[in-house]
Amino acid sequence: MCGIIGIVGKTPVTDRLIESLKRLEYRGYDSAGVAVQTDGVVDRRRAQGKIKALEAVLDASPLRSQVGIGHTRWATHGAPSERNAHPHTSGRVTLVHNGIIENFAELKAELQKEGRVFESDTDTEVVAALIDHYLDKGQAPLAAFKMALDRLTGAYALAVLIEGRDNFIMGARKGSPLVVGTGEGEMFLGSDALAVGPFTSKVTYLEEGDYVAIDHDGAEIFDVNGMPVERPMKVVSAAAALVEKGNYRHFMEKEIHDQPEGVQRTVSAYIDPITSRTAVPGGIDFAAIERIQIVACGTSYIAGMVGKYLIEQLADLPVDVEIASEFRYRSPALRPGSLAIAMSQSGETADTLAALRLCKSRGMRTAAVVNAQESTMAREVDVVWPIHCGPEIGVASTKAFTAQVTVLTAIAVAAAAARGRIDTAEEERLVKVMLEAPRLVSEAIGMEDAVRAVAVDIAKARDVLYLGRGTMSALALEGALKLKEISYIHAEGYAAGELKHGPIALVDEDTPIIILAPYDSYYEKSASNMSEVMARGGQVVFITDPEGARHAPAGAKVVMTAPASDPLIAPLIMSAPIQLLAYHVAVLKGADVDQPRNLAKSVTVE
Numbered sequence: 001m002c003g004i005i006g007i008v009g010k011t012p013v014t015d016r017l018i019e020s021l022k023r024l025e026y027r028g029y030d031s032a033g034v035a036v037q038t039d040g041v042v043d044r045r046r047a048q049g050k051i052k053a054l055e056a057v058l059d060a061s062p063l064r065s066q067v068g069i070g071h072t073r074w075a076t077h078g079a080p081s082e083r084n085a086h087p088h089t090s091g092r093v094t095l096v097h098n099g100i101i102e103n104f105a106e107l108k109a110e111l112q113k114e115g116r117v118f119e120s121d122t123d124t125e126v127v128a129a130l131i132d133h134y135l136d137k138g139q140a141p142l143a144a145f146k147m148a149l150d151r152l153t154g155a156y157a158l159a160v161l162i163e164g165r166d167n168f169i170m171g172a173r174k175g176s177p178l179v180v181g182t183g184e185g186e187m188f189l190g191s192d193a194l195a196v197g198p199f200t201s202k203v204t205y206l207e208e209g210d211y212v213a214i215d216h217d218g219a220e221i222f223d224v225n226g227m228p229v230e231r232p233m234k235v236v237s238a239a240a241a242l243v244e245k246g247n248y249r250h251f252m253e254k255e256i257h258d259q260p261e262g263v264q265r266t267v268s269a270y271i272d273p274i275t276s277r278t279a280v281p282g283g284i285d286f287a288a289i290e291r292i293q294i295v296a297c298g299t300s301y302i303a304g305m306v307g308k309y310l311i312e313q314l315a316d317l318p319v320d321v322e323i324a325s326e327f328r329y330r331s332p333a334l335r336p337g338s339l340a341i342a343m344s345q346s347g348e349t350a351d352t353l354a355a356l357r358l359c360k361s362r363g364m365r366t367a368a369v370v371n372a373q374e375s376t377m378a379r380e381v382d383v384v385w386p387i388h389c390g391p392e393i394g395v396a397s398t399k400a401f402t403a404q405v406t407v408l409t410a411i412a413v414a415a416a417a418a419r420g421r422i423d424t425a426e427e428e429r430l431v432k433v434m435l436e437a438p439r440l441v442s443e444a445i446g447m448e449d450a451v452r453a454v455a456v457d458i459a460k461a462r463d464v465l466y467l468g469r470g471t472m473s474a475l476a477l478e479g480a481l482k483l484k485e486i487s488y489i490h491a492e493g494y495a496a497g498e499l500k501h502g503p504i505a506l507v508d509e510d511t512p513i514i515i516l517a518p519y520d521s522y523y524e525k526s527a528s529n530m531s532e533v534m535a536r537g538g539q540v541v542f543i544t545d546p547e548g549a550r551h552a553p554a555g556a557k558v559v560m561t562a563p564a565s566d567p568l569i570a571p572l573i574m575s576a577p578i579q580l581l582a583y584h585v586a587v588l589k590g591a592d593v594d595q596p597r598n599l600a601k602s603v604t605v606e
């Protein structure tokens with residue numbers, strides 16, 4: 001997934017293009033480039049590596065103009081290199097692209113037959129050549145653009161400069177987000193509101209298939225049928241403050257510490273503090289729902305796993321949770337009486353979006369638990385259940401995870417009440433438990449010094465095993481995912497009861513075993529698992545609560561104590577130590593915490 005920006009300005013744009021690209025770096029950062037247009041002539045600079053590499057190129061060879069486009073890349077077609085970096089030029093066309101063109105090879109062959117030569121391995125360059133092909137046929141820029149778009153199969157967000165057309169940028173979106181920003185006599189295109197946030201808060205979200213032309217006078221938007229169309233302009237508070245690190249070293253560190261606030265804001269949006277009852281927006285009657293199907297990827301999938309446990313335990317409502325990339329291709333048995341829930345921080349993950357669309361095509365009601373409330377998923381479902389943790393920039397999801405779990409926790413309580421599984425008194429009690437979560441999450445973050453000390457040993461490990469039972473089995477998966485994705489140490493999460501069915505063969509004195517076990521109904525079983533691994537030399541880091549610490553079997557390398565809580569919110573509280581552990585191990589290893597290798601914040605390609 002990549003980030004794109006375009007500016008038709010009244011003042012020099014190069015610095016502003018770079019400022020925007022820095023805000024977009026979380027979407028991909030293996031190469032970057034800008035192109036500007038002056039007196040009809042287009043010039044570009046590109047660099048492999050992060051934005052700072054591009055800045056060095058521009059310092060050595062500046063560009064001056066009031067109109068330009070920029071791009072930061074997460075490679076799909078063509079290895080990360082300057083040659084494959086965007087913007088790409090073909091004839092009079094220079095453009096930047098986010099997405100994947102699935103039929104680029106056949107289009108490329110067709111264009112090569114007419115003698116076109118390509119300099120890169122990318123699908124993007126083919127789009128530029130196709131537009132130029134139609135310009136050669138005498139088509140005006142917008143007509144040539146639309147004719148090219150109609151030939152493309154796949155996903156794209158595009159910003160396009162045309163040699164000879166000053167103060168003019170074309171854009172289009174299909175499968176990848178693109179917004180129009182309206183300034184004072186200046187116009188912008190960007191991958192999201194954050195991209196244009198420093199320049200304007202007036203944002204118009206293009207719809208699937210829309211394309212647009214911007215100049216100093218404004219924007220002309222056309223729908224997929226080529227008809228002029230108006231899209232609503234919104235004022236979006238993508239204030240600079242929302243995406244600064246403050247006094248933290250990394251966005252991930254800041255976002256871990258932001259969790260009490262994110263949980264609190266999210267809880268507040270799903271309960272009525274006056275009545276102390278749940279108040280889940282969207283009007284879903286959980287008494288009429290036969291089954292819930294959750295589809296998601298990565299950490300969002302793990303949040304769905306936690307939701308499954310809570311909703312089934314409290315509401316006796318069947319919940320299936322499935323990895324979207326598997327679900328979408330396996331012809332699942334779906335029933336119209338079910339509710340599909342897409343879990344997605346970005347609301348743009350390609351596999352999750354496809355799985356959601358499959359559910360919709362089978363007549364299911366659809367909902368999305370998302371952070372980006374104007375995302376594609378949010379715009380396609382019947383009901384949006386927002387999380388309220390603010391923009392999450394670190395590639396490793398933390399505050400979005402706990403906010404997602406918070407939403408599903410509220411849904412579990414609301415569904416239980418709606419289905420008569422709990423009475424009003426119990427609902428009020430559980431809502432009060434949820435209201436305690438922000439404070440307890442904050443206390444759990446207070447474990448940081450103890451966690452930092454443990455990180456020193458974990459950073460030396462080759463393999464790490466995370467174990468848990470119940471909702472802690474999902475947290476074990478999340479702890480392992482966090483560690484491997486930012487520190488590059490191999491880690492596995494397992495249901496503790498599965499240990500004896502294979503993973504125990506991994507246990508030796510060099511394998512740290514992180515066991516997550518609050519003092520709940522699973523505790524005795526988890527304590528037995530702890531003894532099993534210690535008997536084989538395993539070095540156990542036992543993360544529990546005060547009561548669990550009192551009952552812990554002797555011999556653990558470390559016992560860390562999280563705040564005690566009702567089991568309903570234990571997943572929120574136990575997230576903090578596993579996130580902090582991954583963070584501090586990654587810092588010790590000198591890893592790129594916010595932008596780990598090979599990853600991107602939102603995977604909008606398959």
Ligand code: AGP
Nearest residue numbers: 298299300344345346349396397
């Ligand atoms: C989480 O730490 C990962 N970066 C990744 O697994 C992420 O959760 C996944 O790609 C899903 O993204 P989404 O929530 O935006 O759909």
